[in-house]
Amino acid sequence: MKKKRPLILISNDDGFAAKGINSLLEYVRGFGDIIACAPESARSGFSCAFSSEKPLRLRLVREEPGLQVWACNGTPVDCLKIAIxxxxxxxxxxxxSGINHGDNASVNSHYSGTMGVAREGCMKGIPSVAFSLCNYSPDADFSNTARLIKIITGRVLEDGLPKNVCLNVNFPDTPEIKGTKVCRMCNGIWEKELVKERHPRGYDYYWMVGQFRDTEPEATDTDEWALAHGYAAITPTTIDTTAYSAMQKISDWDL
Amino acid sequence: MKKKRPLILISNDDGFAAKGINSLLEYVRGFGDIIACAPESARSGFSCAFSSEKPLRLRLVREEPGLQVWACNGTPVDCLKIAIxxxxxxxxxxxxSGINHGDNASVNSHYSGTMGVAREGCMKGIPSVAFSLCNYSPDADFSNTARLIKIITGRVLEDGLPKNVCLNVNFPDTPEIKGTKVCRMCNGIWEKELVKERHPRGYDYYWMVGQFRDTEPEATDTDEWALAHGYAAITPTTIDTTAYSAMQKISDWDL
Structure with a gap:
């Protein structure tokens, strides 16, 4: 029996029309049949959110041999669930997942819809990778990421990934990426996150903005360090978020 | 100088009017001054999602000595960010965070807005705990959780929690809780998640439903086991989701 071509499922959080996902489609088309299912429009900061109360809809927006692109009115995680x-x-x-317009390093991994997609794939037992570029512009140039995206995609298809582990890959926005670093998630914090404004009708409202601060700038084994020094940061990311090192302390409470 | 009373920040994902959060307020009022800031209405399955593009609003819905309750039109994580x-x-x-109507054990921890609140508090460096009861009913009886909620709140206020670690506490819906187990997050998977329906206007739409399956029912050290056997499950949960055990394998790819 002829072995089927690999099936590649793609999504993102910037929407099906974003330049990042369309660049990704182009880079990985040679690896197998592709189904892309992505939000109708931008869903940044959606994390692992899914829609429990909203009817979901699908729309086929592009079809070619070996490629289908679907748009869905839900979250990034909804897109993955409905596609599967x-x-x-x-x-x-x-x-x-990706290529995201903007980085998802450090604690941003938790808020990221791009990483929500990778986590969802991983929870379904599928080797899953998220790609992000440190450039928020809708017109960002992704071409410098193509070579590494192809290499990583090939390796993951060949070797798979350990159970419960997906990859969070962030690329620096530099003309020449120096190489890759396998690194840990940097500790960091968002500060001054809300700005208060006055509506013309006389009430207060607030915009989420904020400044990210790396709280361990001296560390050289983090994703933030790798990106700041021109390397692609590959952070293996676990679904099992049990804090094993804290179990003894909590057990000692003897509740 | 007189030491200030502890400040307790409370949120949830079922909305400020839910029975769960109002039960929680009652149980922990003795511990300090309370500010609750919770969604206007239910925001289940919102994970760590935040609102980057939507203007947020606040409304003070209750004020008594030592207690303020605010409603916010954003996600659970928005509520925490704007409150701080x-x-x-x-x-x-x-x-x-909580008390959630419904459990947040196993991989549900990732989707949970209740846990989103605890993760957000933890990312801000504040000792953070999420409480959930295995009962989805809006009229669930939370009274059996009161004793343990008070004990755990007292311990966390006294001892704090390790850096980057929050607690995911799930209670079985039983008349008598046998005790507590400090446990790991169970491996599990959601299956058959979408149901297709036909709209009267002639198009297809989909509801998210799904069945959860514990993929390691034999394990006795998991949150699912503890709940099934009548114990409160305390799962220390880490913000640092680096899969340290996978770093060598990925490094060996030698990209």
Missing amino acids: DQICDRMPDIVI | DQICDRMPDIVI
């Missing part, structure tokens, strides 16, 4: 459940004729061999 | 930035006059000594 309703669109794919077999389990995908890999889930790829 | 705009409402609290000092950093809270503890963040408490």
Whole structure:
């Protein structure tokens, strides 16, 4: 029996029309059949959110041999769930998320819809990778990431990933990426997050803005360090968020 | 100088009017001054999502000596961010989330807005605890959780929690809770998640439903096991989601 071509499931949080996901489609088309299912419009900061109360809809927006692109009115995680459940004729061999317009390093990993997609794929037992570029512009140039995206996609298809582990890959926005660093998530904090404004009708409202601060700028093994020094940061990320090192202390409470 | 009373910041994902958060307020009022800031209405499954593009608003819905309750039109994480930035006059000594109507054990921890609140508090460096009861009913009876909620709140206020660690506490819905187990997050998977329906106007739409399956029912050290056997499950949960055990394998790729 002829082995089927790998099935590649793609999503993002910037929406199906974003330059990042369309660059990604182009870079990985050679690896197999592609189904992309992405939000109708931008869903940044959606984390692992899903829609429990809203009816979801799907729309096929592009179809070519070996490629389908669907738009969904839900969150990034909704897109992945509905694609696996309703669109794919077999389990995908890999889930790829991105390329995000903007980085998802450090604690941003928790807020990121791009990482929500990778976590969701991983929770379904599929090797999953998120790609992000440190450039928020809708017109960002992703071409310098193509070579590493192809290499990483090839390796993940060939080797798989450990159970419960997905990859958070962030690229520096530099003409020449120096190489890759396998690193840990940097400790960091968002500060001064809200700005109060006065509505013409006389009430207060607030915009979420904020400044990110790296709280361990001296560390050289973090994703923030790698990006600041021109390297692509590969952070293996676990679904099992049990804080094993804290279990003894809590057990000692003897509740 | 007189030491100030502890400041307790409370939120949830079921909305400020839910029975769970109002039960929680009652149970922990003795521990300090309370500010609650919770969504206007239910925001289940919102994970760590925040609102980057939507103007946020606040409304004071209840005020008594030592207690303020605010409603916010954003996500659970928005509620926490805006409360810390705009409402609290000092950093809270503890963040408490819940009591959620429904459990947040196993991988549900990732989707949970209740846990989003605890993660957000933890990312701000505040000892943070999420409480959930295995009962989805709006009329759930939370009274059996009161004793342990008070004990755990007292311990966290006294001892704090390790850096980057928050607590995911789930209670079984039983008349008598047998005790507590400090446990790890169970491996599990959601299956058959979408149901297709036909709209009267002739198009398809989908509801998110799904069945949760514990993929390691034999394990006795998990949150699912503890809950199934009548114990409160305390899962220390880390913000640092680096998969340290996978770093060598990925480094060996030698990209």
